Amino acid sequence: MAPDKLPPLEDTALFRGLTPEAVVETLAAATSRALDAGQTLFLQGEPVDALYVVETGRLKLSQVTPNGDEVTVRTVGRGAIVAGVAILDRRTLPVTGTALVPSRVLVWPRSRILPLVVKHPGLRINVLETIADRMQASLTRIRELSTDSVGQRVARALLGLARESGRAVAEGILIDQPLGRQELADLAGTSMFTASRLLAGWARDGVLDVGRQRVVVRSLEKLETLAGGPEQP
Amino acid sequence: MAPDKLPPLEDTALFRGLTPEAVVETLAAATSRALDAGQTLFLQGEPVDALYVVETGRLKLSQVTPNGDEVTVRTVGRGAIVAGVAILDRRTLPVTGTALVPSRVLVWPRSRILPLVVKHPGLRINVLETIADRMQASLTRIRELSTDSVGQRVARALLGLARESGRAVAEGILIDQPLGRQELADLAGTSMFTASRLLAGWARDGVLDVGRQRVVVRSLEKLETLAGGPEQP
DNA sequence: CGAGAAGTTGACACGAGTCAACCTCAGTGG
């Protein structure tokens, strides 16, 4: 796992605006943990006992219903702060975190992160900002689930993925991560069958190129139209 | 507006656990503002310039789509902290706040609340706790919108209202606030017609008594069953 | 090359939204 072309962690949500010394001290306090694909990092309802930052890979944050249904709330990649509520008082986790692919996370047990947020107020600010951002995203999601069609939601999910893990290729923007139909369907809150039909239709219309575990966006504009206008936070 | 039988504000989310002096000082820094029914207190997307606490009445927090559709995110009554993001750095409001009935709110402009949260850490903790609670509620709502039927959602909305503004009467629990079908439908994320049909059916089954702007829950147990099991946070 | 995972496609059912017509009260002004 050579630290090749990865953007430096110093530059991610948790460390933005901190002094180099604070960054070094905080990083030194972390341990690193590897996760297999499908492995669970923490369970909804458990007490929060650590703060995490995604080093590599991709985590799925989901809610499970009492009947065992699972709803993907969001997925996060490198640099994302996870379980930010760790810096608040005794709380339980609102979601379950699972690795979608083999991943690696930085771990700060509460006992180690709490003194640090006291010492470095910027750290606390960054975590709280993340929580506020997630709040806004959740509210937007509620609105989308209430008013948008499945087509719009799938289109918006693709736009999000393109923005987050898009890579420019000859034909357009490749979503640079294995993306199964089921996974996309979970993100958009629909069934695999409906997602499959939508992708097939859009591929016919020249909006996308699709393949096994693979999507290339050929026309961002058309996709934005399908999503019902460009991003609205 | 005599301070009749209202539970004391000292006892609400913002002040829990504070010293009496801190409560007095904080209350002294607030101004009070009256709102007509339907009046807007703040608009989604505006910069947050104040923290509010509901004194009397009821506010609706909603998200509006670019096309003008409106989705009720939640409604709050006496004692609720609103626009808690005010204590974070420069942010915009994630929702619009509107009075459902003539209401009264306490107002702390940012410039006045910020020094107070520094002076009284308990104040900050209380606001952050509220934000975390709302986060959890939003995630639960996302799950419900994704997996529950409209019937379950309406039942759950009624349970919430009964818990929040329920008053025991001879026949059961009266939801002690004017509750139009449209309003209930908005809360559950459905149409007025569907809400009306559901209420009519449940009234037939003896679960509810319904009338113009009025609902009485006759059997909490049956309603919980309809909601798909008792509360699951 | 075989087996299983991933994806596709058609047939079908059904929940819930939409619209129109209608009913029924509460409040108002003559």
Place this chain on the structure above:
DNA sequence: CCACTGAGGTTGACTCGTGTCAACTTCTCG
């Protein structure tokens, strides 16, 4: 005091988007 009016609510008919299930195809990997 009563008739009128309009908001609130109900109900039926209809449509349509999506979920479900089954059968089938096509990759990928060991």
